[in-house]
Amino acid sequence: MDRIRIVGGERLNGVIPISGAKNAALPLMIASLLTDGTLTLENLPRLADVQALMRILGNHGVDYSIEGKRFGQSGEQGRTIHFSARQIVDTTAPYELVSKMRASFWVIAPLVARMGEAKVSLPGGCAIGTRPVDFLLMAMERLGAKIDIDGGYAVAKAKNGLRGAEIAFPKVTVGGTHVALMAASLAHGSSVLHNAAREPEIVDVADCLVKMGAKIKGAGTSTIEITGVPRLSGARHAVLPDRIETGTYAMAVAMTGGDVTLQGARADLLQSALDTIVQTGAQITETNEGVRVYRNGGAIQPVDVTTEPFPGFPTDLQAQLMALTTMAEGVSRITETIFENRFMHVQELARFGAHIRLDGDSAIVEGVKRLKGAPVMATDLRASVSLVIAALAAEGETIVNRVYHLDRGFEHLENKLSRCGARIERLSVGD
Numbered sequence: 001m002d003r004i005r006i007v008g009g010e011r012l013n014g015v016i017p018i019s020g021a022k023n024a025a026l027p028l029m030i031a032s033l034l035t036d037g038t039l040t041l042e043n044l045p046r047l048a049d050v051q052a053l054m055r056i057l058g059n060h061g062v063d064y065s066i067e068g069k070r071f072g073q074s075g076e077q078g079r080t081i082h083f084s085a086r087q088i089v090d091t092t093a094p095y096e097l098v099s100k101m102r103a104s105f106w107v108i109a110p111l112v113a114r115m116g117e118a119k120v121s122l123p124g125g126c127a128i129g130t131r132p133v134d135f136l137l138m139a140m141e142r143l144g145a146k147i148d149i150d151g152g153y154a155v156a157k158a159k160n161g162l163r164g165a166e167i168a169f170p171k172v173t174v175g176g177t178h179v180a181l182m183a184a185s186l187a188h189g190s191s192v193l194h195n196a197a198r199e200p201e202i203v204d205v206a207d208c209l210v211k212m213g214a215k216i217k218g219a220g221t222s223t224i225e226i227t228g229v230p231r232l233s234g235a236r237h238a239v240l241p242d243r244i245e246t247g248t249y250a251m252a253v254a255m256t257g258g259d260v261t262l263q264g265a266r267a268d269l270l271q272s273a274l275d276t277i278v279q280t281g282a283q284i285t286e287t288n289e290g291v292r293v294y295r296n297g298g299a300i301q302p303v304d305v306t307t308e309p310f311p312g313f314p315t316d317l318q319a320q321l322m323a324l325t326t327m328a329e330g331v332s333r334i335t336e337t338i339f340e341n342r343f344m345h346v347q348e349l350a351r352f353g354a355h356i357r358l359d360g361d362s363a364i365v366e367g368v369k370r371l372k373g374a375p376v377m378a379t380d381l382r383a384s385v386s387l388v389i390a391a392l393a394a395e396g397e398t399i400v401n402r403v404y405h406l407d408r409g410f411e412h413l414e415n416k417l418s419r420c421g422a423r424i425e426r427l428s429v430g431d
């Protein structure tokens with residue numbers, strides 16, 4: 001199994017291109033099931049999760065073709081892939097495929113909306129606490145699907161199609177909002193989603209659905225109105241830049257010091273996280289190219305941050321922020337409100353010599369003067385990259401084990417960082 005070796009202590013300087021957002025790419029790919037036309041997605045990141053979803057969609061009958069490289073394009077630019085679900089040949093999403101990636105459960109929405117039935121394994125995914133799908137099933141039921149849980153599968157039926165409904169989510173849910181949006185787009189009549197997620201990835205998917213012929217108003221606010229249409233067509237859409245990748249590299253620079261331009265990044269997608277990074281002492285400016293982050297000398301300042309649904313501080317950057325605050329001049333408090341149990345990086349960060357104490361849903365981080373490299377284990381997607389950030393600033397060598405978590409969500413991580421001066425390399429099996 002691959003490992004990553006990092007020798008810390010180098011400042012980061014240069015340019016890091018930001019990839020297409022994983023959390024938009026996945027639902028956009030799933031939206032291809034809604035139409036018998038061709039959905040062309042540009043700027044898709046090369047990630048294990050994207051590959052895994054291609055296999056799942058292929059199992060339902062989606063054909064895809066990957067556009068070749070164009071003249072002058074580097075091998076690292078996002079890919080353009082055409083998805084065509086002309087005929088859905090199988091409405092079952094089996095355990096072996098869905099258990100690897102939670103978002104694949106969302107196929108339930110287009111399958112039921114278009115085919116009137118779906119049998120989808122209840123999901124697996126990151127080990128960051130219980131991540132139920134009750135709100136997703138509630139949304140499908142509100143839209144008229146009959147749902148049974150049978151042998152670990154959600155079996156959904158709507159023989160006469162879905163019908164529009166009012167859906168009020170008890171808690172903000174990104175997955176629930178994606179599912180309701182896709183399903184309601186092909187339902188008979190109008191739907192209103194209350195307490196909808198406002199994440200930029202929801203807006204990106206809604207924009208794409210509108211290009212496909214959907215009638216959607218209010219995406220990006222907590223009330224979304226959808227008027228169902230009988231069919232959707234193909235379209236062409238470019239995936240928006242990854243705000244979590246942006247925030248991750250911004251925190252890496254805030255940690256090591258240096259000066260990096262995050263090319264193609266959009267500050268408006270992560271203002272709250274950028275504000276926090278500025279509070280830690282880094283400087284951030286928007287440029288024509290993207291977002292520039294720099295910190296030259298000066299101590300890292302402690303912060304008090306609570307994760308919240310968008311536009312608040314994202315839970316997907318919580319682990320990275322914790323890595324950054326381990327070397328702050330003072331005590332930080334980081335409170336996690338979205339997922340219980342999303343503190344598995346705490347004991348791994350302790351292996352670098354970090355001082356972190358858990359207090360209910362908060363982590364109290366007492367900054368230390370230096371970290372020391374260590375062998376560590378990646379536990380989930382975002383936790384893994386927090387270990388990389390700590391390692392970049394730690395003295396000596398770190399080996400990050402179980403890097404398949406990183407490959408699920410970070411495209412060309414070692415290349416992007418090493419080009420900015422980091423000493424980082426992948427050790428493949430046998431090295």
Ligand code: UD1
Pocket residue numbers: 022023024026102103130131132133134135136137171172173174175176201315316338339340
């Ligand atoms: C998505 C993101 C993930 C991010 C999360 C929160 C993707 C592919 N993944 O995950 O990276 O960390 O949003 O921003 O976009 N909940 C329930 N019942 C449900 C659904 C959710 O109780 O049926 C709870 C969850 O346990 C959690 C909260 O609601 O406490 C938010 O979860 P949700 O927004 O649904 O997360 P995901 O869509 O799975």
